[in-house]
Amino acid sequence: MGRVTTRVPRTRVDVAREVVVGRPDTVAVEEPVEVRVGESPVTTTMRTPGDDFDLALGHLLTEGMIGSAHDVAAMMHCTDVGPDGSPTFNVVEATLSPGVALLRPARERTETMTSACGVCGSASLDAVRTASRFDVAADPVALEPAVLAGLPDALRERQPVFERTGGVHAAGVATPDGELLVVREDVGRHNAVDKVVGALARERELPLAAAVLVVSARASFEIVQKAAVAGIPAVVAVGAPTSLAVELAADAGITLVAFTREGRFSVYARPDRIVGL
Structure with missing residues (x-):
């Protein structure tokens, strides 16, 4: 599993005191994750690694594509690798339970989702008004x-x-x-x-x-x-x-x-x- 935080170089400047200090800083990791149902991608978003199966399941539920956690039989990280040959764990594949089909297709988008937005790039405003099954x-x-x-x-x-x-x-x-x-x-x-x-x-x-x-x-x-x-x-x-x-x-x-x-x-x-x- 990818790291949640990482260390990066930093130069801190205090203009009032005319002080410049260089030292490492801890920042949150941001990496892409692709969620697939079978071999079909349903979304790609920027996220903090960790709890990826919760993220994939929650996305399928809150997008109205499945109705229950029981609709998913299994989830796994695909063996994708980065430029250095190490596994990235940045692809999650969900397998639906026997007899289950998606209740609705993945939302049509005009661009990849970023970490800042859950509905950016949706083809129309009507498409983001996902109907709730609950009163x-x-x-x-x-x-x-x-x-x-x-x-x-x-x-x-x-x-x-x-x-x-x-x-x-x-x-x-x-x-x-x-x-x-x-x-x-x-x-x-x-x-x-x-x-x-x-x-x-x-x-x-x-x-x-x-x-x-x-x-x-x-x-x-x-x-x-x-x-x-x-x-x-x-x-x-x-x-x-x-x-x-x-x-x-x-x-x-x-x-x-x-x-x-x-x-x-x-x-x-x-x-x-x-x-x-």
Whole structure:
């Protein structure tokens, strides 16, 4: 498996003090991964190596291409090699279970995905509105304000790669009382979400009802979309929401909380699930 972090040379310049210091720095690794179903590629994205099977499974689930972790019989790293002849572990091949076919084809794209974006290059806006099979709006979960406000700090305590590099996002899925069931880090915020969904889908069937998705980044469209497809009724983000994220959250019935920091947050959709509002 590839390294999560690596050491690189660095020259630090302090203009005010007129100091120049050269010393190594630790940075997050960013490498491509291709996910295949059989021999057919379904996506290529830039990610932090590690938890690749969770990433592949979560991507297939949150893109609506499969309905359950049981639809995948096996996953393996293909034996691709780098320029030095060493294995890169940058291709994951998923084998579907007997009798299972993809529910929908891979999304048509005009360019390769980067770590910054989960839906960049999609052929049309309609193509990114992946339909959820679950009635997320009907989820009766009740959420305490203090729990929501504390989730980013709880997530931050479980970000060892960010602690070392400052260069990765994190996602976690929590219970209504604030217990983080799983946390994953990645250079791509959408990859981190796929990783947590994939990890939980191994243990329980979708939908991930009565759960809260917490992300260290902004609340973008693809984050809310992945929550909807996974059946998660609430999203808490440290950063700002986008207009499409708010629109989709309202349409899907997802409680959307953003700007969550220092005991404060803003609610952009479904505030009725939050006790006292």
